[in-house]
Amino acid sequence: MSRVTRKYRSSISIVADILKSIREEEKIGKTRLMQKANLPTDRMQEKLDELISLGLIAEESEEDKRLFRLTEKAYDFLREYDRTVQFLSAFGLDI
Amino acid sequence: MSQGRDLNPLGAGLQPAALPIGHPGWFRYGRCDIKSLSSCKEQKNIKPSQIKPNMFPPPFDPLFDSALELVSGVIAVLISLQAAKARSFSKERVFLAFEVSFALLGASNILRGILVLLASLTAGPLALARPFSWVADLLQAIIAALAYGILLWVQVRDSLSGKTILPQVGLLLLIPSINILNVFMLVTMTVLIFVRFLRDRNENQGLVALGFLLLACAHLSNILGYGDPFLLALENILRLSGYISLLAMLLRVRRGT
Numbered sequence: 001m002s003r004v005t006r007k008y009r010s011s012i013s014i015v016a017d018i019l020k021s022i023r024e025e026e027k028i029g030k031t032r033l034m035q036k037a038n039l040p041t042d043r044m045q046e047k048l049d050e051l052i053s054l055g056l057i058a059e060e061s062e063e064d065k066r067l068f069r070l071t072e073k074a075y076d077f078l079r080e081y082d083r084t085v086q087f088l089s090a091f092g093l094d095i
Numbered sequence: 096m097s098q099g100r101d102l103n104p105l106g107a108g109l110q111p112a113a114l115p116i117g118h119p120g121w122f123r124y125g126r127c128d129i130k131s132l133s134s135c136k137e138q139k140n141i142k143p144s145q146i147k148p149n150m151f152p153p154p155f156d157p158l159f160d161s162a163l164e165l166v167s168g169v170i171a172v173l174i175s176l177q178a179a180k181a182r183s184f185s186k187e188r189v190f191l192a193f194e195v196s197f198a199l200l201g202a203s204n205i206l207r208g209i210l211v212l213l214a215s216l217t218a219g220p221l222a223l224a225r226p227f228s229w230v231a232d233l234l235q236a237i238i239a240a241l242a243y244g245i246l247l248w249v250q251v252r253d254s255l256s257g258k259t260i261l262p263q264v265g266l267l268l269l270i271p272s273i274n275i276l277n278v279f280m281l282v283t284m285t286v287l288i289f290v291r292f293l294r295d296r297n298e299n300q301g302l303v304a305l306g307f308l309l310l311a312c313a314h315l316s317n318i319l320g321y322g323d324p325f326l327l328a329l330e331n332i333l334r335l336s337g338y339i340s341l342l343a344m345l346l347r348v349r350r351g352t
Contacts, residue, residue: 090299
């Protein structure tokens with residue numbers, strides 16, 4: 001009997017996943033972002049509002065489409081996040 | 096002269112008779128029936144002029160010992176600061192364990208370094224033979240045990256969650272006892288991290304496993320070193336090597352490699 005274990009994602013990991021998804025495409029729409037970051041609509045909207053208020057992402061309109069891009073602060077955030085993950089990983093742990 | 100080399104582990108100008116009971120070198124040198132001596136009388140008859148400055152391994156100088164402790168302590172504090180930064184950034188409580196444990200390790204190394212330094216100012220080369228220094232050793236061992244206990248708790252908790260997987264004699268007995276515990280805790284952590292290193296091939300994990308292994312060897316040298324001053328010097332070198340391995344990990348993390 002196999003047991004499937006779901007990996008717990010911490011709040012900061014979810015934020016990092018969203019930011020990395022945006023970084024990969026420079027500018028990205030909400031639907032595509034939801035697929036890449038694996039988040040449902042309501043959670044994604046909540047997170048996007050939070051990230052905009054924190055100044056980590058900026059919203060732009062292009063051909064009637066809402067697109068999101070990273071700010072400089074987000075790049076700094078991702079650098080610090082990578083260091084944090086590496087530090088914990090060095091001790092055999094996950095964030 | 097070669098006879099003198101066996102007699103004086105404390106350096107130039109000190110007669111073997113000055114070697115106090117309880118000094119780490121006493122077990123090896125203080126007894127009168129060691130092969131180079133025929134009697135206690137002969138031991139006491141050694142003149143200071145017969146003793147060479149290089150008769151004792153230089154790393155055992157208390158000031159050298161103190162300096163190595165301070166450097167190790169600073170490295171541990173740097174790791175603690177990185178953990179504090181990570182905790183402030185991520186709000187993850189697990190970093191608190193790293194912050195506290197490495198702060199404790201740093202504080203214990205720095206505390207011992209300062210105590211040995213103070214002792215050497217009053218007792219010179221005999222500093223490490225004074226109960227004052229043993230208290231420093233004991234404090235260091237207790238604080239290190241607490242710190243490793245915290246680190247071990249984090250590792251075990253993580254594995255279980257499935258997320259990733261005074262009297263002088265008393266002091267002398269207590270220090271190795273606590274250090275034996277430290278060796279076991281460090282070896283356990285080394286194995287746990289090394290297994291993950293084999294799985295993930297993450298070089299940083301390899302560096303941490305190596306660091307913990309060297310720290311375990313340092314504690315082992317401390318236990319065995321009560322019969323051999325050279326091993327006590329080796330302990331400092333091993334501990335510093337362990338912290339250098341952790342420093343290498345820290346630098347790699349800072350560089351983002």
